[in-house]
Amino acid sequence: MTETYNKSILVKEGYKETKLGLIPKDWTTPTISEVFDFLKTTSFSRNQLSYDDENNIFYIHYGDIHATFKKPLLDFETEANVPRLNDDVTLPNSVQYLQNGDVIIADASEDYDGVGEAIEIKNLNGKTAISGLHTFALRDIDKKTVPGFRTYIFKNPIVKKALKTIATGSKVYGISKSNTQKFKIVLPTLPEQQKIASILNTWDKAIAAQEKLIAQKQELKKGLMQQLLTGKKRFAGFSEEWEVKTMNDIVKYIGGEAFKSISQVEKGVKWLKIANVGIGSIKWDGNTTFLPSSFIEINPKYVLNEGDIVMALTRPILNNKLKIAAFNKKDGVALLNQRVAKLVSKNKNDLKFIYYLHQMPYFIYSMNAMMAGTDPPNISLKDLSKARVKTPSFDEQKMIVSIIESFDFEINCLVSVKEQIFNQQQGLMQQLLTGKKRVKL
Template sequence: MSKHKQYDVATSTLLSTGLEGKRVGYKKTKLGWIPEDWNVKSLDQLGEFSKGKGITKKDILEDEVGGLPCVRYAEIYTIYHYNTTVLKSKINQESAANSNPINCGDILFAGSGETLEDIGKSIAYLNKETAYAGGDICILKHHNQDPQFLGYLFNNDVVRSQLYKIGQGHSVVHIYSSGLKKVSVPIPPLPEQQKIASILNTWDKAIAAQEKLIAQKQALKNGLMQQLLTGKKRFAGFVEEWEEKSLNDIVKYLGGEAFKSTNQVENGVRWLKIANVGIGVVKWGDSTTFLPTSFIDENPKYVLKAGDAVMALTRPILNDKLKIAVFNKEDGIALLNQRVAKLISKNKNDLKFIYYIHQTPYFIYTMNAMMAGTDPPNISIKDLAKKKVFIPGYEEQKKIVSVIESFDNEIDNLINKGKHLKKQKQGLMQQLLTGEKRVKG
């Protein structure tokens, strides 16, 4: 489904609510049924718009001490969510003099974006310290509304669907104050705004706490991996010296097949390309492509299934992390494309252990030194096979893997709980911000 259709579905759901008859305590508006004591207002009725200006990348201070807080348009959709009290970027007095100030309660809209999801993304600035907004930011200074509530409302489907329709441009999408002024929103009385914002903020705090737990557990795992995978920490009963071996002795890197784009079909078996290999995950989404299912029998050695490990050979490192992942049951089966390698263990070595040693900082550091080319950088299977590593016996490998996997399972459980919290919050937002569910005073 295209983004356009997704937004239309979201809008039509709101518009169709209660069309069968009058709802007690509600009134019918152009946005659908809303509570009788709510009003539909355009954004220009809520306040005045102005524009940010200045603040290029070179204006951002590397040393944040003593600088003045600022925000650039891309940060609105890459760093922040619904509201923020802290702006991460800083500028000096000279840059601030060439920019536009923003104050506590102002709503900031991203005026440009690379995708339709970016366009019109907004945040409420909630710090009392004066800050500064760069170019391509539309600033709304509202009158007597709860800014935290507006931060949630303006990022809900009822607004996003309208922003999509007024976005202009192709490779870069733009939106202007003239278009934002026409956007209509359901507005409850101020006390109800404040109550809704408080409820949603409670959910945000729970989600943030969950994400903090995930980060802490991940840090513990990374530290333990560094010790276990280098032999600095060993388990009782294992005393044999680790052996230095070339990767060619313990693993085979099977490069994928150069399947042709003309072979692509609408539905079939998934086609695993470089873009589908993430850091620790296989990424399937709207960009997933397919090959005929007959290719499974025709190319058996390139078939991927649960338990197989794959890594990118082109642009394999992102933010000092290796793009390597293990297939799970949910990934089903797929066919391996060129410039992606399947790892096959050799000589009774544990595949998961091999997978983990590829993720150690030193391994990644030495990989960087081996890569050829700059745009994009590549690693060759031949060069990888020559790389030396220290490796324990098979039983110690299995023990190390079992401990690291226990951390992975705990992290997966924390991540799933976080996803559940976010899903619950999204449902609650839709109900509260349209008046479908009322809050008690």
């Protein structure tokens, strides 16, 4: 491929220099308002939403675009976690309902990476949906884009980078409607849009197939845990009756420290807060705070190391799952913050067994009962310690843990394959959407 100089910039043949960067000559850079109409959106709070199947109107909340909807296309045939408006909510007369192919953009985010995150609506099939809080809803004006490609316009790394330049805010970053309307995007030709969408959709299907395998294995694990951790399924060689004990008999809960008067530092020892504790995992990206390393010696009680189990004490339950996780090597060393608890096994009980006990439906049900009336939902260490459970001998605990861990290993392998597929897709997507790699038509 030959190259020519244009304004002191090396430009490849067949490409052109634009304000958004180097793109193919037959691609365009229109403004968003030249391609899409902005629909009216409505703002309702989470308190006005539910997952009641009898409610008729689906509601796209910006928080779900960031955290719930994991695929570029929101497929109403497969996505089960779209909230609905409560029946007592009154809609304004000006409301505009969504159609297949509409694009919903989150206009606010707690970090720059989430600015302009977008999804495209698919397979409504008679369902009624509206775009809600902190969103822009876009509809193609005159078929300048093809269905299935529209969401990828906003996943183009050139576009995503440029969107960050118009984001404003301190704790929350936002983009205004006026700036967004004037914002330029990169548009391939219609045939290329169709081909790119088809290619990326194939990868999405591969990821979905892997997710299905993971879900199936997780369901098998869930059923097995229910059998093993209640004593309904026993192993040969174990016949002793399980003992009813309080949690205080088998585990010590150690609450963290607020460290209120201490200045944070740029580097040092990690400070584990509630925001870092997920369901089965520790999350540091974007939420990492550091304290002076000297605190380790001053506060040994709150030091966390590999293998330690921690759980959130404020809003500890999400979608009937407990925010509890194990530390591992990649987490390094950390100090425990207030409203997070560290679990320490007592009286020769296996810590991993205790960890799995906390995830049982009956235990989560009892925790919900303990938190009734607290706002925000809080669980006290005193109440936790009083909870009653049935436990087998230490040897049987170890056997149960080994079986559950074998399922965890298989699930982690499946997740690893999914991540590889996803990363490969992301790399290809960047090449296709920027025109660095051209499709054959």
